[in-house]
Amino acid sequence: MKILVCISNVPDTTTKITFTDNNTQFNTAGVQFILNPYDEIALARAIELSEGGKGTVTVINIGEISTEPTIRKALAIGADDAVRVNAKPHDAYFVAFQLAQYVKENAFDLILTGRESIDYNGSKVAGMLGEFLDIPSISIIKKLDINGDIATVEREIEGGKEVITIPFPFVAGVAEGVAEWKIPNMRGIMSARTKPLKVIEAVAVKTLSEVISYETPAPRGQVKLVPADDAAKLIELLHSEAKVI
Amino acid sequence: MSVLVYVENADGKFKKSIFEVVSYAKAIATQNNTGLIAISIGTVSTDELANLGKYGADKVLNASTDQLKTFVNQAYASIIFEAAKKEGANIIVLSNSFSGRGLAPRIGVKMEAGVADGAVSLPNQTAGSFTVKKTAFSGKAFAVVELNSENKVISLTPNSYKVIDGGANAPLETFTVETKESDFKAIVKDIIRATDKVSLPDAEIVVSAGRGLKGPENWGMVEELANLLGAATACSKPVSDAGWRPHSEHVGQTGIVVSPNLYIAIGISGAIQHLAGISSSKVIVVINKDPEAPFFKVADYGIVGDAFEVIPKLIEAVKQHKASA
Ligand SMILES: Cc1cc2nc3c(=O)[nH]c(=O)nc-3n(C[C@H](O)[C@H](O)[C@H](O)COP(=O)(O)OP(=O)(O)OC[C@H]3O[C@@H](n4cnc5c(N)ncnc54)[C@H](O)[C@@H]3O)c2cc1C
Ligand SMILES: Nc1ncnc2c1ncn2[C@@H]1O[C@H](COP(=O)(O)O)[C@@H](O)[C@H]1O
Numbered sequence: 001m002k003i004l005v006c007i008s009n010v011p012d013t014t015t016k017i018t019f020t021d022n023n024t025q026f027n028t029a030g031v032q033f034i035l036n037p038y039d040e041i042a043l044a045r046a047i048e049l050s051e052g053g054k055g056t057v058t059v060i061n062i063g064e065i066s067t068e069p070t071i072r073k074a075l076a077i078g079a080d081d082a083v084r085v086n087a088k089p090h091d092a093y094f095v096a097f098q099l100a101q102y103v104k105e106n107a108f109d110l111i112l113t114g115r116e117s118i119d120y121n122g123s124k125v126a127g128m129l130g131e132f133l134d135i136p137s138i139s140i141i142k143k144l145d146i147n148g149d150i151a152t153v154e155r156e157i158e159g160g161k162e163v164i165t166i167p168f169p170f171v172a173g174v175a176e177g178v179a180e181w182k183i184p185n186m187r188g189i190m191s192a193r194t195k196p197l198k199v200i201e202a203v204a205v206k207t208l209s210e211v212i213s214y215e216t217p218a219p220r221g222q223v224k225l226v227p228a229d230d231a232a233k234l235i236e237l238l239h240s241e242a243k244v245i
Numbered sequence: 246m247s248v249l250v251y252v253e254n255a256d257g258k259f260k261k262s263i264f265e266v267v268s269y270a271k272a273i274a275t276q277n278n279t280g281l282i283a284i285s286i287g288t289v290s291t292d293e294l295a296n297l298g299k300y301g302a303d304k305v306l307n308a309s310t311d312q313l314k315t316f317v318n319q320a321y322a323s324i325i326f327e328a329a330k331k332e333g334a335n336i337i338v339l340s341n342s343f344s345g346r347g348l349a350p351r352i353g354v355k356m357e358a359g360v361a362d363g364a365v366s367l368p369n370q371t372a373g374s375f376t377v378k379k380t381a382f383s384g385k386a387f388a389v390v391e392l393n394s395e396n397k398v399i400s401l402t403p404n405s406y407k408v409i410d411g412g413a414n415a416p417l418e419t420f421t422v423e424t425k426e427s428d429f430k431a432i433v434k435d436i437i438r439a440t441d442k443v444s445l446p447d448a449e450i451v452v453s454a455g456r457g458l459k460g461p462e463n464w465g466m467v468e469e470l471a472n473l474l475g476a477a478t479a480c481s482k483p484v485s486d487a488g489w490r491p492h493s494e495h496v497g498q499t500g501i502v503v504s505p506n507l508y509i510a511i512g513i514s515g516a517i518q519h520l521a522g523i524s525s526s527k528v529i530v531v532i533n534k535d536p537e538a539p540f541f542k543v544a545d546y547g548i549v550g551d552a553f554e555v556i557p558k559l560i561e562a563v564k565q566h567k568a569s570a
């Protein structure tokens with residue numbers, strides 16, 4: 001089985017988000033970039049499914065050369081090889097189009113993405129890729145099992161889950177629950193340096209959306225403290241002042 | 246040109262978030278001096294469908310065949326696309342629900358449309374451009390996205406637009422299109438839904454607890470408080486990692502991002518990754534025994550105290566409040 005894991009390079013989760021140039025640019029000064037946490041879970045599941053000679057795992061990223069440390073991390077965790085499409089990831093449509101192009105030229109049985117990237121949170125790439133390839137896409141997946149040529153997945157829905165069967169090939173956007181995060185071991189880190197990382201050029205495609213500016217949430221006023229033994233007071237404030245209960 | 250809104254049902258019923266979506270889509274139609282058509286897929290009663298007129302739908306299309314009983318995003322996206330073609334709709338609006346997130350990107354590709362996911366306010370069309378504000382960086386910021394395509398797809402974050410009713414019942418029209426077999430490869434085998442609980446993503450009130458609760462056996466009082474308030478329960482990441490609560494309750498940067506009217510955080514320190522997922526809540530209440538807990542810096546109301554003493558008192562106070570209301 002050939003598995004493709006789509007990986008994105010995102011600001012570390014502890015990053016304090018600020019902007020420059022009149023709030024039009026994300027301020028990357030001092031920001032550490034990491035492998036998107038959900039993509040890391042997708043990768044961990046892909047490795048589990050391929051272990052014991054059952055398959056191969058390729059990771060792909062649409063990004064500029066600065067994303068290579070993140071790609072090497074994925075190789076250290078256990079991917080067999082990597083591809084970087086050398087371009088700025090303008091929007092989800094652009095990214096999914098490049099991914100589709102690659103999959104059309106290199107067939108895969110299973111394509112995994114994260115449920116969303118933690119920077120733009122679009123949850124868009126999986127569905128767009130599925131549509132470009134005219135194959136099923138399912139997100140947000142919490143469980144992914146394979147029996148022969150059919151997969152069984154659990155999709156999250158409001159207040160519950162759906163159990164779905166689905167034939168290959170398909171695209172799955174995965175979330176926590178699918179696997180545990182894997183920490184690269186020393187051997188993985190050493191071998192990552194020599195595993196193949198192919199760089200290819202992007203195909204021209206329209207950009208349909210563009211971020212033109214950013215805003216940070218309005219700061220809250222000073223917290224109003226209520227004495228611990230006067231819970232009734234809090235309820236009263238929430239009712240008559242905040243008007244939320 | 247018109248606006249098409251997809252109205253997602255849960256077990257044949259529409260939730261409040263769908264009335265928000267219809268109200269929101271109506272406002273976009275009004276911005277553009279055009280009508281609003283709703284499309285429902287699956288099995289929903291005619292009363293429930295006609296009722297959408299109250300929130301602004303001028304007409305409701307009903308695609309309801311056996312094959313369409315369960316949600317398959319590939320097939321539903323095709324139907325919404327066909328409906329858009331038939332009605333000449335160039336703006337598609339839907340909820341940024343779990344299903345909406347599977348649909349919006351597929352519709353976007355079919356229509357070669359820019360997709361604004363997780364919109365939090367009405368589009369701005371005043372400067373000749375079309376921009377939409379959406380959450381970004383897991384709630385740590387907002388991004389204003391310009392859609393520069395002819396067609397547009399917008400998904401609305403639950404709890405970010407008010408329900409506006411007042412209209413009359415809408416006329417219904419049966420909508421049938423030929424379906425593609427290849428759209429139905431994914432087969433829903435089972436749907437497991439806790440119907441007695443408020444679902445977290447669209448809850449108006451959330452009661453959330455963290456490691457300060459010490460262990461899963463102490464969640465009884467958290468659930469009791471939530472039940473009394475008609476709230477959903479949530480938790481911090483270490484709590485779901487430890488298996489005290491299910492992953493579906495974990496909020497934050499790597500969990501669910503929520504924007505309820507009221508978020509009550511008990512025994513949660515307020516780490517930046519947790520705050521990311523809840524900072525667009527309208528009112529935040531923090532209960533923590535440590536006065537220095539970072540969560541107090543972003544709270545509107547707070548109690549410095551021991552959760553094991555404060556929660557039972559809150560439960561009493563809510564009971565009394567309800568009795569006197
Ligand atoms: C990559 C990454 C992603 C992450 N994503 C998320 C995420 O999405 N969501 C998330 O929540 N976390 C996330 N985290 C974890 C985050 O950094 C914090 O570790 C976590 O939020 C802490 O959870 P907590 O507040 O429940 O526990 P703690 O930090 O242990 O805090 C417990 C709090 O309870 C208080 N307390 C203790 N006893 C009592 C009592 N009897 N009464 C009242 N208060 C009491 C303490 O004063 C303390 O403030 C992530 C971390 C990483 C590295
Ligand atoms: N630049 C990129 N290169 C490769 N995959 C990506 C890229 N951006 C996003 N993805 C994948 O798409 C998923 C969803 O991203 P998004 O639609 O931006 O929320 C991520 O979890 C990744 O798996």
